[in-house]
Amino acid sequence: MQQPTGGEALAAALADHGVDTVFGIPGTHNLGVFSALVENGVRPILTRHEQGAGYAADGYARTSGRPGVCLTTTGPAILNAAAAAAQAWSDSVPVLFISPGMPTGHPARGNGLLHEVKDQRAAMDAIVAYSHRVRSVGEIPHAVAAAFAAMTAGRPRPVHLEIPLDLIDARADARAVAPTKSAPPMPDAGELATAAELLAAAQRPVIIVGGGARWASESVRRLAEQLGAPVITSANGKGVLDEQHPLAIGAGLHHPSVRALVENADVVLAVGTELAPSDLWNGPFRLSGTTIRVDIDPAAVITNIDPRVRLIGDAARTIDTLLALLPVDPRVTTRAARARDGLIADAAAEGEPYLDMLAALRTVVDEKTIVVGDSTMACYYGILSGLRVRRAGGFLYPTGMGTLGYGLPAAIGAKLADPDAHVLAVLGDGGVMFTIAELAGAAQLGLALPVLVVDNGGYGEIRDEMVQRGEEPVAVALDRVDFPAAARAMGCYGVPVTADTLAGAVEQAWAADRPTVLHLPLQLR
DSSP states (O other): OOOOBHHHHHHHHHHHTTOOEEEEOOOTTTHHHHHHHHHTTOEEEEOSSHHHHHHHHHHHHHHHSSOEEEEOOTTHHHHHTHHHHHHHHHTTOOEEEEEEESOTTOOTTOOOOTTOOTTHHHHHHTTSSEEEEOOSGGGHHHHHHHHHHHHHSSSOOOEEEEEEHHHHSOBOOOOOOOOOOOOOOOOOHHHHHHHHHHHHHOSSEEEEEOGGGGGGHHHHHHHHHHHTOOEEEOTTTTTSSOTTSTTEEEEOTTSHHHHHHHHTOSEEEEESOOOOHHHHSSOOOOOOSEEEEEESOTTGGGSSSOOSEEEESOHHHHHHHHHHHSOSOOOOOSHHHHHHHHHHHHHHHHTGGGHHHHHHHHTTOOTTEEEEEOSSHIIIIIIHHHSOOOSTTOEEOOOSSOOTTOHHHHHHHHHHHOTTSEEEEEEETTGGGGSTTHHHHHHHHTOOOEEEEEEOSBOHHHHHHHHHTTOOOOSOBOOOOOHHHHHHHTTSEEEEOOHHHHHHHHHHHHTSSSOEEEEEEOOOO
């Protein structure tokens, strides 16, 4: 048999690791990979910008539970995807970024080759878990296997692989490397026993859930019911417990009512959450009770708050083990209902400009719905705490990095990962312009995707911060864009909506044969 090219070895290795979809754009230096993808049964999804490819791979990973893959060409292309790589690292999302690099034997100080970067691998290594440059065709299957092992064991983080461009068409022996399998770690038995004893004796337990518990939804539900414990979530944990559940308070760790609930607890169990400033907003909790943390990352378990008990392990397995150590009689409590009322009041006060929008969306969001938000006021002041989602992974949001333009391409990735889901993208009029070109790609794919653009005439958060500083707002106003017309120009439907027509328009968009941009202007203050 003929020896494979580097591109063929890469495509085969991806297929061996269960990859069925790759997001990216062909370029001069990666053509030998794209042709091989199709031959190996991997579907290439053409985006309109490499940043969009990275965000789409992120949305795909968060929804599918498998690593997403973003394939770019050299130089400007992979650097275009760098913001998406940083977002994936910040939110612990497993995305494999792949790009060609300068050829083997390239002069160390460069010679002006097309797309040359001073040190492309080092640039990406500063952003992701690690960036590795392979040295031969034969190394490619091993490098892919190592990347998947890193992304799927322990805390998920993105990885970058650089393939020298001359290796992509070079032929050499490249033996397949099977995926590695490893059992997730389990906490120390003594720590588990201590945690179970503290939880069994707790009179006012509270559970805080983050994105690290996304795949432990059933375990979290059972533990909450066993303890009678209210459950509050971070942005990335939103929906881990169905927010219609009686013990679900909702999302938003920054609210005064949530702070009071947590700080009054005698035991706080934090599962898969950093308890990060980007979630708390107003400084760390002042905890008077005992804190127990569950995290697969030994470093994260002591970050921001050093707990009394450190349970280092997989969220689902750890919680299930705790359940086996607890008494079997479930508790009944009214604390959750009171706390939920408090969060609803806080959210209504904070999100007042979005109450009519939220009321409309509540009538259409169900257990099939995935809401994909951008870093926009309509999301972090509105949807985060004001709209209840029904499924784990039902709210995809760029929390840590807070990148603009995430919502639209991530929604495309989510829809491709779960075609039966009702996916709704929500962006502001500023953020949508970062990746609006991806409407054309979504139209070409024929995705039934409503894209709600909430238009407040500019960068509203920054405008407000300038005013709070006593300064005249500068360079934050945006002229109104005819978003429905722009959508139609890219092959989508475009519909102006009001709060009264929004729900019907969303349902109609879910039944359409292409994306629909829903333009919701807000009254400017």
